[in-house]
Amino acid sequence: MSKPPDRRNPDRPDRRDVPRGGRRASDLPHPISCPSCGQVQNVKGLANSRVVRWCHCKACGEVWPWQMDL
Numbered sequence: 001m002s003k004p005p006d007r008r009n010p011d012r013p014d015r016r017d018v019p020r021g022g023r024r025a026s027d028l029p030h031p032i033s034c035p036s037c038g039q040v041q042n043v044k045g046l047a048n049s050r051v052v053r054w055c056h057c058k059a060c061g062e063v064w065p066w067q068m069d070l
Contacts, residue, residue: 026044026045026046027044027045028043028044028045028055031043032055032066034055034057034059034060034062035062035064036057036060036062037057037059037060037062039057039059039060042057042058042059043055043056043057043058044056044058045066046063053065053066054066
């Protein structure tokens, strides 16, 4: 069986990186610095239903537990 073709356009920017109005499930209520590398702007929440249980740093890849009610 052959694999279906990939329909995504590799030249199109990732839709999650394009700025838009409104809140996203991965938005945190205040800036959080990464405990590993100290960067703030690359930290996002990993959403799990209506509660963010983890934070993820795009710069170094660190993931750590954290919780907030949305």
